[in-house]
Amino acid sequence: MALVGCGSAAPAISISNQQLSERVDTSDDWIRSRTGIGARRIASADEPLTELASRAARAALDHAGWAPGDLDLILLATSSPDDLFGTAPRVQGALGAMNAVAFDLTAACSGFLFALITAAQYIATGAVRRSLVIGADQLSRWLDWNDRRTCVLFGDGAAAVAVEACPVSETGLLGFRMRSDGSRYACLTLAQTDGRETLLPGVSTQKGGFAPIFMNGQEVYKFAVREVPQLLGEVLAATGTPADQVDWLLLHQANQRILDAVADRFAVPHERVLSNLAHYGNTSAATIPLMLDEAVRDGRIQPGQLLASSGFGAGLSWGAALLRWDGPRG
Numbered sequence: 001m002a003l004v005g006c007g008s009a010a011p012a013i014s015i016s017n018q019q020l021s022e023r024v025d026t027s028d029d030w031i032r033s034r035t036g037i038g039a040r041r042i043a044s045a046d047e048p049l050t051e052l053a054s055r056a057a058r059a060a061l062d063h064a065g066w067a068p069g070d071l072d073l074i075l076l077a078t079s080s081p082d083d084l085f086g087t088a089p090r091v092q093g094a095l096g097a098m099n100a101v102a103f104d105l106t107a108a109c110s111g112f113l114f115a116l117i118t119a120a121q122y123i124a125t126g127a128v129r130r131s132l133v134i135g136a137d138q139l140s141r142w143l144d145w146n147d148r149r150t151c152v153l154f155g156d157g158a159a160a161v162a163v164e165a166c167p168v169s170e171t172g173l174l175g176f177r178m179r180s181d182g183s184r185y186a187c188l189t190l191a192q193t194d195g196r197e198t199l200l201p202g203v204s205t206q207k208g209g210f211a212p213i214f215m216n217g218q219e220v221y222k223f224a225v226r227e228v229p230q231l232l233g234e235v236l237a238a239t240g241t242p243a244d245q246v247d248w249l250l251l252h253q254a255n256q257r258i259l260d261a262v263a264d265r266f267a268v269p270h271e272r273v274l275s276n277l278a279h280y281g282n283t284s285a286a287t288i289p290l291m292l293d294e295a296v297r298d299g300r301i302q303p304g305q306l307l308a309s310s311g312f313g314a315g316l317s318w319g320a321a322l323l324r325w326d327g328p329r330g
């Protein structure tokens with residue numbers, strides 16, 4: 001599988017830490033010093049996820065030089081779909097990618113990496129030749145805007161990567177690992193509310209609905225700084241790649257302190273750690289491709305460079321991959 005195009009889209013509305021401090025008891029200094037976040041984009045009420053994801057997808061198609069009809073598979077990693085039955089088909093319809101099968105994949109902030117690895121498996125079997133892997137989330141829908149422990153952390157965004165079949169010797173997915181630990185699921189949830197409804201005497205059903213995001217920040221922080229370097233280290237060892245050969249650390253953007261801790265563990269200089277937390281906050285499944293797209297378009301990431309990537313979050317789930325960016329084929 002070769003990575004040959006990318007694109008992104010973010011809502012126009014940007015909310016600064018200062019603006020948030022007018023809503024909840026927080027400050028620019030607290031948020032910046034603990035997380036590195038300075039602002040976040042927030043989708044308006046009439047801006048559905050489908051629209052954001054479709055914009056990102058079109059940008060990635062253009063970048064790769066593909067027509068919608070070229071696509072065989074669209075994977076949408078999201079935890080905030082417009083429709084629980086699936087939002088990927090809506091994106092497929094909006095693109096007019098009528099030859100593609102499209103479905104959602106949910107793994108919170110690990111979603112994009114899990115989806116990219118999933119697409120690679122379809123490509124490896126020969127079932128799929130060209131795929132768009134989209135990471136898109138609007139967690140603003142699921143925040144308690146009165147809970148300062150969570151609402152300052154998240155933002156909305158979407159980004160996509162175009163991947164296609166290539167000879168095995170030229171693959172852009174050099175190695176990967178994926179992990180889940182459901183015994184720790186309660187650290188970070190966007191869970192069903194307890195809404196019982198009596199259907200008939202003695203028969204009750206659960207009414208659909210979700211409670212806002214709950215996070216035990218300290219537990220998630222400890223999990224991330226322990227597990228991410230461990231898994232990334234396994235991938236580097238398995239591929240025989242010394243850390244000093246990695247061009248960029250492309251990590252899930254949750255907290256600058258986590259990025260710095262992982263960089264220190266591998267002695268990667270901080271200027272090789274990609275970060276756009278200051279502008280977007282944590283956009284969940286979108287952070288990794290959003291960061292990739294920004295760094296490809298401003299010329300930091302060059303064709304042929306190696307990216308050590310890791311996504312981690314609710315589930316708990318985490319994954320790591322060593323990627324090579326190819327860029328559009330001439």
Ligand code: ACO
Pocket residue numbers: 025026027030031034035108109110148149150152188216217218220221224254255258282284312313314
């Ligand atoms: N503004 C001001 N004060 C605050 C805020 C805020 N926004 N939030 C919490 N505080 C206060 C707390 O009330 C507490 O005050 P107290 O000591 O009087 O009780 C104090 O600040 C310290 O709170 P902690 O929770 O201990 O703060 P901590 O230093 O742990 O930082 C943070 C919190 C930033 C959330 C950190 O724990 C973190 O980054 N965790 C990891 C998050 C993460 O990586 N998520 C990724 C997955 S997301 C996904 O999968 C969807």
